Amino acid sequence: MKIFAYGIREDEQAALKEWMTNHPEVEVGYTDELLNPQTAQLAAGADAVDVYQQLAYTPETLTALHELGINKMSLRNVGTDNIDFETARCFDFSISNVAVYSPNAIAEHAAIQGARILRQTKPLDHKIENHDLRWAPTIGREVRMQTFGIIGTGHIGHVLIDILQGFGAKVIGYDIYRNPELEAEGIYVDSLDELYAQSDVISLHVPSLPENYHMINKETIAKMKDDVVLINVSRGDLMDIDAVMSGLDSGKIFGLAMDVYENEVGLFNKDWSNDKLPDEKIADLIARENVLVTPHTAFYTTKAVYEMVTQSMNASLAFIKGEETANEVKY
Ligand code: COI
Secondary structure: OEEEEOOOOHHHHHHHHHHHHHOOOOEEEEOOOOOOOOHHHHHOOOOEEEEOOOOOEOHHHHHHHHHOOOOEEEEOOOOOOOEOHHHHHHOOOEEEOOOOOOHHHHHHHHHHHHHHHHOOHHHHHHHHHOOOOOOOOOOOOOHHHOEEEEEOOOHHHHHHHHHHHHHOOEEEEEOOOOOHHHHHHOOEOOOHHHHHHHOOEEEEOOOOOHHHOOOEOHHHHHOOOOOEEEEEOOOHHHEOHHHHHHHHHHOOEEEEEEOOOOOOOOOOOOOOOOOOOOOHHHHHHHHOOOEEEOOOOOOOOHHHHHHHHHHHHHHHHHHHHOOOOOOEOOO
């Protein structure tokens, strides 16, 4: 049995090596290169590939694997939006993701960044760095005084609700699939419009699907309360960033915490410290005192990385052995 893993970063190696020690019966090869039609050849002889990348798994890439006799692919992340499912279906690919690696990693990042916007920590830090130790005008808004609207109450949304309730905040939620436990608590509103109208802070926890594309746009922003705070740690294409920037310019939006950006591929997780940022919008957003940009790092914790490696390798092994895995993506 052989699994070949792509895009293995240094911080993933310890978990991978532990998995290899615990599974001496499996031959494991790995590379730091990403999977593409050329690098697919590295997996020759393998029964399954283990991958994480934001680059697309194109028809060409999947065909290259198919030609090597490989039709088992385990993703080390949640999002499957970069897979060409039509080709995958054609070649009968078994695909798994790691749907739950650490909901807390992402939820707690959303809570922290939202609280930082409310307490104006970015402008306050800048003032202090400049030895301006006055209080005004960086007055904070207390988390417990806000109504948080959580769009999407799956694993991550649910943990965020728990964290915010711990702060004493009022939380309302919207989801097309209602969680019975949260339903019993009465957190659900019946429509997104109701959520927009009632929320001081709105946090997005839904996947990138055609129906969610640019759900935060000029029209939906107009339905929100003045001074709303927006948090997006999910997917960049949920927001029409131009509409959000206009809302920031007009003062309708009090602040934005964003960990994802529609054009982040090729931009995030790269060192631009010696070069001009190639994206003017992200440079503009980073420069704003009421915007917190993080480069898709909400997930990036030791616990999450361990789970991503371990669960994806377990899923690859299950596929090879013909066993069921709860992480299989049904498509
Ligand atoms: C995902 O798991 O899909 C994420 O968004 C995190 C990724 C950057 C590893």
